[in-house]
Amino acid sequence: MADEVKSPGPPPQPQPAKTGPSGGPEDENKPVAEKAVPPAPAVAPSATAQPAAPDAAKATPAPPAAAKPPAAAPAAAASKPAAPAKPAGPVPLPWSSPMVEKYKRQYGSGMEALTYLGQNYISVDRALIPDILKLLRDQEQFDYCVDITAVHYPKREKQFDLVWILYSFPRNERVRIKTQIADGESLPSAVPIWPTANWLEREVYDMFGIKFDGHPDLKRILLPDAWKGFPLRKDYGILQQDTEWVQINLGIESGQ
């Protein structure tokens, strides 16, 4: 591992692909690192200049972060300590890239960009939601909305995590946008941004009961229209059913 850090050498591109077990060929965000590398050569030679660099870089990603485009170094370092230090478990690390810096300047504390196991995501305030998605599509070429989904945390005050998984064809890059909302709160629909959001949002509504404002046809998609309850909420039991619906529509007395 130390060798890899020591020899950033003339071809910086292949390096992220080679780093460590976690940054292997299937590293989703390899292109991110590659993207950020071109401005990085200024940093790379300095790493060779100091023989102590590998250890320093491994222990604290801080020194290289002082340089202007710090994306490459922390991204590589992020995935690196993760593998040997498995007992402690990997932790999300700050993620920084020109794109993130730009939006941070614009939105300030409303967003936090992190990377976990080489995958980047941005946690944003609920208030930023239609804007940031629109900007990502229009200005950052995230033209493909892979998936929209939710996660339920019943013990939290804001019970739901909403997740948009985005992909950019021109940049070959993935990013996830996350936000938290409370039960009963609604969100602006992403259908005007990506038409594919139509069914995806319907499924989120069907399973979690989260409403999307401005959705053209928000109704249940997998469950029957008259079904009561939202099955993927944590308080919905695995054996639970809408017994009334089952009795009426399937003619099963017990409702199971």
Next chain:
Amino acid sequence: MIDPANTLSNLDLETPEKPYLDSNELIINMGPQHPATHGVLRVILKLDGEKVLGTECVIGYLHRGVEKIAENRTYAMFNPYVDRMDYVAAVSNGLGYCQAVEKLLNVEAPPRANYIRVILTELNRIASHQLWLGTHALDIGAMTPLFYTFRDREEILKIFEKYCGARLTTHAFRIGGCLYETYAGFEKDVKNFLAFFPPKIVEYEELLTGNRIWLERTKNVGVISGADAIALGVTGPVLRASGVKWDIRKAQPYANYADFDFEIPTGENGDTFDRYMVRMIEMRQSLRIIEQAVNGIPEGPIMAKVPKVIKPAVGEIYHSIEAPKGELGYFIVSDGSTQPYRVRVRPPSFVNLQALDLMVRGMLVADVVAVIGTLDIVLGEVDR
């Protein structure tokens, strides 16, 4: 209720301006039990004569709550369930899930396991495309390809059966690698298939590619542009037939696809015929990958060091692979316990089916059948 205006006595049969047949819009149901819907899919069609004005898909008949089940099973116990989503490509489903959990655990399958995985996954891609071809051609009226493809698919299923004991819901891989070493004669069987199959593709193509009826039924039917396909999140051969050269195996290689040399076929018109051609070429490319893989299987372990009790650290991961039908993704949230906190499956069939409405508007009813076939949906995956 009989509309008095439409009763026979009220029809003025003398005046020719008043048509005998109304040209009202007609709403009919196709499915849920319909041979051309490949399962239990109900499509509500709004028709003007034979012209389709709009459609609405009613899905969920096969909904089993796979994502809910996942939250109540351990990581390893959930593994066989994913086979039941896209049940004609169970190996791909398993690969996606195992790799997603491996990523969450931060382990990587050993090289030998990756080679076995690639061989089986690509064989499964061919099997899935064969099943698609047979049923799609049957929908359009060509019956013979069905017999041919099912006859040849048998050879692949035999390899699966010898490898893991199951033909359809294989559960071939485990988190961390493969459970089973290849059986004696595995490589010979695969090589035999490599020799056996290319003439069969020629046979299929002889039946269809130049067939005038086939061309009439597929050319310029169900056209979708590349931009529309991207906007609707369509992936897989449907996207590639619209001219977007994108395949996760190349764009963000997983397993060891980066080691292999293969082409990504694309179409130009985004019509049913192009999608047919893309899949035919994909089968040949899969053979190329299998050939390289089977000749290069390294020795070594087939299982990475994975703890007996799988307890990933708190965190979340999204991993997707190029399944035969498109991007199959798993979004897994771990709370540090033995059971996943949330598993979200991003099914290619579900998202691709959304494009049906756009693709059949203005076409004829018979084309709806062709377009459902060409989208290559599996309802087990649409509904999960």
